[in-house]
Amino acid sequence: MKNLTLRDIASALNISVTTVSKALKNYPDVSVKTKERVKAYAEKVNFTPNSFAAYLRTHESKTVGIVIPRLNHFFFSSILRGIITEAEKHEYMTFILCSDESYELEKTQIQRLLNKNVDGIFLSIADKTHDLTHIQNIMDKDTNLVIFDKYSKLTPCSSVVIDDRKAAYTAVEHLIKKGKKRIAHFRGPLLPQNSIDRFLGYRQALEENGIEYDKDLVFICDEINDSEGYDHMQQILDQKMDVDAIFAVADLPAVGAIKCLIENKVQIPEEIAVMGFSNWLISSLITPSLSTIDQPGELMGRKAFQVFLDERDTKKRNEPVVFQKYEIETTLIERKST
């Protein structure tokens, strides 16, 4: 079954293609009677305008693209949900691409989206990204860009983020209030801003509570997965380090640490407490359940799409776009591991 065109409708109703097009788009200079005839017929034959032909005239593709560092990842999936849901409401379709935390792939993916003439790009910067010229490309092409979660201080665009430093501060403060004094930190890689900020929040909480910062208590999780958490924890136990709590950069390393503690029959939280970050589904399902920081991904995604719409409309009005930084609130979730 071939797709119908404006011409098919025009000839069926014995009017011009122009009038059909205008009627369907509710132009004021078409008679109500004609509009009704056209709309009724279009409805009847289930006509939908060809978006590719429309693009050629309007230069709006009604399409956006998302580049995330990981695909099978609870937090990023929540973000996807937020963006996609909001996009659907506004008749946008969403391409999903994954950078696998690689700088090269991130560049490629952005280029692919630009080639597809998307109206907007949503990006969470890969851990390995050390240079931002590919992001400047997006701005040069006049494509809207909204960065979320993993941002950089140097990108000239709007962003939707959380206050990582403050959230980490709250998490560590919580451990201190529980009487913990030797708090290790399983931090993320060195490059990403959020891993830096969570580390800074950790250090600040220690210092403001009169606990000396000890760099030997900081361990790097390059992949931010469970086995890194497990291995660091095992190392702490093997070396009999004086540690009474763990603050992990994310839930997976924290879950790995808990698994290790259980295997070594260490009491959680009495001997060692564990604090995660992000509130993945898994954190409530393990035993003991994991205390963590809730990072509302779906809300961030929805907000990111709204920022895109704002910028799109600002440009349509030929007004200058002012980049904004939105901070989404986080909440401490106390469970059994602290």
Place this chain on the structure above:
Amino acid sequence: MKNLTLRDIASALNISVTTVSKALKNYPDVSVKTKERVKAYAEKVNFTPNSFAAYLRTHESKTVGIVIPRLNHFFFSSILRGIITEAEKHEYMTFILCSDESYELEKTQIQRLLNKNVDGIFLSIADKTHDLTHIQNIMDKDTNLVIFDKYSKLTPCSSVVIDDRKAAYTAVEHLIKKGKKRIAHFRGPLLPQNSIDRFLGYRQALEENGIEYDKDLVFICDEINDSEGYDHMQQILDQKMDVDAIFAVADLPAVGAIKCLIENKVQIPEEIAVMGFSNWLISSLITPSLSTIDQPGELMGRKAFQVFLDERDTKKRNEPVVFQKYEIETTLIERKST
């Protein structure tokens, strides 16, 4: 910065648009010298043809769409990864839409994809889908369709699935070999084929091993989440039912059951063993770790895309498309819960 067009290149090189187009597409009737000039220049100015204009001529959008029942879902995320990765290799972009297990939304999402003129649709049928005319629409529009995971026996299209019945049989047989005789089943909803097949595999394994099927040991998980598993487990314990093992339709209800057993201080697997299905990441991270059936999502996704390519090429050669059903192998993963 405006996007460059063929005309820009043509006038820069003082040749015709036709020749530029042919040179870039390696037509044989363009001189090698001209091809080199054009390609070098196109490379230099970073030209990429406008895909919307190309579509209008070729009627290939180089775009596919996926409709999955849930977005934040380990198994479907693996499938996405498989399809997207394979699509990228072949220069396709992928729209992602979610049906939220709703029949109405599934219809809407398919219509959206058809309106965007995607070349192919990948679908996992929603739990609530009770009618398949919307799927017939896809075939009528001559759009390629590949169904994966949750299929129906009535859809006239290719599919990539697992042998749910056999996999469930293997899982229950494993429990029986461990000496379990009173095996409860937390089954999925009534409609989806995979939940029916897993149930049938369960029953068959019991019967072929001389264990009488007891319908009171079958509990329905409509949402297939952890709290249903938790609640059913609690009910079994509260009613002091004679049960020594659980076979759950998926990992999440199994994880919920384990959480409940731990809270009630029931020994796993000695008193009650628990078997999941799907091999989500979480199944290896909880304590005790969960025995399950590995269902290789990424592989299924990749295979699904290859089936799409085959059908596309068959149509291009004007040969009749023969629908195929691919079964992906599953593996039993034995861990500590059995």
Place this chain on the structure above:
DNA sequence: CTGAAAGCGCTTACAG
């Protein structure tokens, strides 16, 4: 080997 021309299906400025 090269290029003029038609046409894909829309949108919209313009004429009547």
Place this chain on the structure above:
DNA sequence: CTGAAAGCGCTTACAG
């Protein structure tokens, strides 16, 4: 209020 015409940026059958 209606419609002829131009044009978006490609592809390709056809002419030379």
